[in-house]
Amino acid sequence: MKILVTEKQIETRVIEIAKQISIDYTDKPLTIIVILNGAILFAADLIKRISIPIQIDSFAISSYVNDKSSDNITVRSNLKLPINNRHILLVDDILDTGKSLQYLTNYFTKFNPLSIKTCVLLNKNIENKCIATADYTCFYIPNKYVVGYGLDSNEYYRNLPYIGVIE
Numbered sequence: 001m002k003i004l005v006t007e008k009q010i011e012t013r014v015i016e017i018a019k020q021i022s023i024d025y026t027d028k029p030l031t032i033i034v035i036l037n038g039a040i041l042f043a044a045d046l047i048k049r050i051s052i053p054i055q056i057d058s059f060a061i062s063s064y065v066n067d068k069s070s071d072n073i074t075v076r077s078n079l080k081l082p083i084n085n086r087h088i089l090l091v092d093d094i095l096d097t098g099k100s101l102q103y104l105t106n107y108f109t110k111f112n113p114l115s116i117k118t119c120v121l122l123n124k125n126i127e128n129k130c131i132a133t134a135d136y137t138c139f140y141i142p143n144k145y146v147v148g149y150g151l152d153s154n155e156y157y158r159n160l161p162y163i164g165v166i167e
């Protein structure tokens with residue numbers, strides 16, 4: 001395993017992003033939607049550093065099959081809380097093609113939230129070719145398949161405390 005982002009680098013950056021979110025959403029009704037399963041570790045570390053009152057919910061879609069992006073996105077698990085009259089921040093593990101974030105943004109728009117923004121741990125959109133953008137990005141990374149800190153390869157490696165590339 002080649003380590004791309006260390007545990008310490010993640011911790012430092014997550015604290016910075018959490019501070020920024022706390023400033024940007026001061027006095028605003030914010031619901032953080034954690035996109036399962038990839039964002040669980042990132043979201044857990046992020047939300048405990050957010051210093052303003054927030055609601056937390058989760059949502060699950062499935063799109064990746066055998067480490068390949070698929071066009072058939074389906075809802076696996078839906079929200080519990082209403083999101084109208086709330087600002088929504090989607091927290092996901094990675095922005096790759098952007099299909100997932102585009103699907104999610106379109107999906108949640110139908111429920112009339114006050115706003116929808118996106119926050120990702122990793123962003124492969126260095127060349128601006130993705131069909132979605134992230135409002136908050138912890139790390140831009142090259143176009144390689146990465147695992148760890150929530151990200152999987154065939155459901156393994158999610159428990160690694162760092163981001164790595166399998167060698």
Ligand code: IMP
Pocket residue numbers: 038063064069092093094095096097098099100101144145146147151152153
């Ligand atoms: P997108 O729809 O192509 O942007 O892909 C988003 C989803 O695909 C992410 O939420 C991940 O679950 C998964 N994914 C994309 N790239 C990687 C990777 O390098 N490692 C692990 N999962 C990935």
Ligand code: MG
Pocket residue numbers: 035036037038039092093094100
């Ligand atoms: Mg995902």
